Amino acid sequence: MATPNLDALDHQLIDLLARDARVSNRKIAAELGVTEGTVRGRIKRLQQDGLIAFTAITGFEMGTRTRLAFINIQADVDRVREVARIIAEIPGINAVLIAMGQFNITAMCLIDELDRLVELASDQILAIDGVHHVETSIAVKTVKYNARMAKITRPEVIDDDD
Amino acid sequence: MTEHPHSGKEERTARRPRSTTLDDIDRRIIAVLARDGRAQSTAIGEELGLSGNLVANRIRAMDAAGVMRVVAVADFRVHGYRMLARIRLKVSGRPPMEVAQALATREHVLSVHLTSGRYPVSCIYAFHNAREMIEAARDVSAGIAGVDDVDVELLNTVYRYVPAVGPLGA
Numbered sequence: 509m510a511t512p513n514l515d516a517l518d519h520q521l522i523d524l525l526a527r528d529a530r531v532s533n534r535k536i537a538a539e540l541g542v543t544e545g546t547v548r549g550r551i552k553r554l555q556q557d558g559l560i561a562f563t564a565i566t567g568f569e570m571g572t573r574t575r576l577a578f579i580n581i582q583a584d585v586d587r588v589r590e591v592a593r594i595i596a597e598i599p600g601i602n603a604v605l606i607a608m609g610q611f612n613i614t615a616m617c618l619i620d621e622l623d624r625l626v627e628l629a630s631d632q633i634l635a636i637d638g639v640h641h642v643e644t645s646i647a648v649k650t651v652k653y654n655a656r657m658a659k660i661t662r663p664e665v666i667d668d669d670d
Numbered sequence: 671m672t673e674h675p676h677s678g679k680e681e682r683t684a685r686r687p688r689s690t691t692l693d694d695i696d697r698r699i700i701a702v703l704a705r706d707g708r709a710q711s712t713a714i715g716e717e718l719g720l721s722g723n724l725v726a727n728r729i730r731a732m733d734a735a736g737v738m739r740v741v742a743v744a745d746f747r748v749h750g751y752r753m754l755a756r757i758r759l760k761v762s763g764r765p766p767m768e769v770a771q772a773l774a775t776r777e778h779v780l781s782v783h784l785t786s787g788r789y790p791v792s793c794i795y796a797f798h799n800a801r802e803m804i805e806a807a808r809d810v811s812a813g814i815a816g817v818d819d820v821d822v823e824l825l826n827t828v829y830r831y832v833p834a835v836g837p838l839g840a
Contacts (some may be wrong), residue, residue: 512748514748519748522742525742526742526744528806529707529740529741530707530708531742551708558742559696559744559745561702561707562706562741562742562743563703563740564700564703564739565704565738565739566700578785605754605825605826606826607756607826609822610821610823614701614756643787644787645785645792646785647785649767649770649783650781650782650784651767651773651774651783651784652770652773652780652781652782652793658744662776
């Protein structure tokens, strides 16, 4: 997990985009005193390096029944990566992380119905070979959530060597 | 912003019925933005068979109503962080909400949730190095009143992380 090489211009660019993700290249160029081509090239490079991504988020806890849920998993130590890869492919699973603690995999998902969580946790995840124990927890209230920062994964991470 | 008193029929008839409900056009626009948040309104319009103006207006309206927002998500390495941990807390003699709020004021805490189950408070904490992580774990249990027990899990390889949905505003 190397620290990326970013210069002052990259950081200024990221700051501007954090304030308004849809600001035009032309405006950014004018503000930073560079050409539109430079802005376009820099953004493309940051995206390719998995350092920045642009996406639409819709609200939860906005009068909807959608809730964030955590599924904590104890899997066979020598099959953790394999199991994590299988879970990452399940539709509806938003995040899969390898944890070092009580559980060795943690997954996050968004659910509208309790049934859906049971289906994911018990019917799908607990049924995977190598999974011993599954525990679920629902985020009843979100006190803080920084949507502007995340671990950006690229497809090749899923093919990461064991 | 200039007013357009004679805006086209399309804009009028396709106006969203209520500011907080999403219709089919909104959902199709969101689907494109989820894939490419910086897609230009005209390009989205071409893909969906809508005018660029309509797309731009819808995006603006959804943003203003707080139902959808396009965000630039920076990898946590951009901010110099090298490690992520989930810290879960058991709380007693104090409402978990107060503990969650105390935790939320900490700069390196990325998210805080009140959760069902054994640990009423759960957060994601980012660190620049291992020493910071050890200090944070100690500091959370000693520095926040009501914290009974702390469970720290280092989050290692990430297989998938789609921040597609998040609470907006606040």
